[in-house]
Amino acid sequence: MAKSRGMRRKTRKKLRGTEGNIITKAMQRFSEGDIVCIDIDPRVQKGMPHPRFQGLTGRIKGAMGSSYMVEIRDGGKKKALIARPEHLKALE
Numbered sequence: 679m680a681k682s683r684g685m686r687r688k689t690r691k692k693l694r695g696t697e698g699n700i701i702t703k704a705m706q707r708f709s710e711g712d713i714v715c716i717d718i719d720p721r722v723q724k725g726m727p728h729p730r731f732q733g734l735t736g737r738i739k740g741a742m743g744s745s746y747m748v749e750i751r752d753g754g755k756k757k758a759l760i761a762r763p764e765h766l767k768a769l770e
Contacts (some may be wrong), residue, residue: 700721713738715746715768718732727760731752737749745760
């Protein structure tokens with residue numbers, strides 16, 4: 679049988695269940711320039727960034743519908759991720 683090469687492979691510990699109200703996390707609003715942490719919620723598959731970006735910090739670059747574009751630095755390069763608010767946590 680062929681090995682699975684899906685996006686969520688090898689994430690058993692990384693994508694453990696989280697606590698808290700999912701509706702409250704979905705209703706978060708961010709503005710351009712806010713600093714956020716990527717905190718993937720495995721209960722919501724839609725708008726989930728790749729698990730390799732779990733725990734990274736970035737800056738909100740803009741909104742795209744109900745999602746946000748987050749700019750992060752990965753190995754010296756700037757990358758733009760699209761993530762829904764359920765997968766983001768505001769830093770202050």
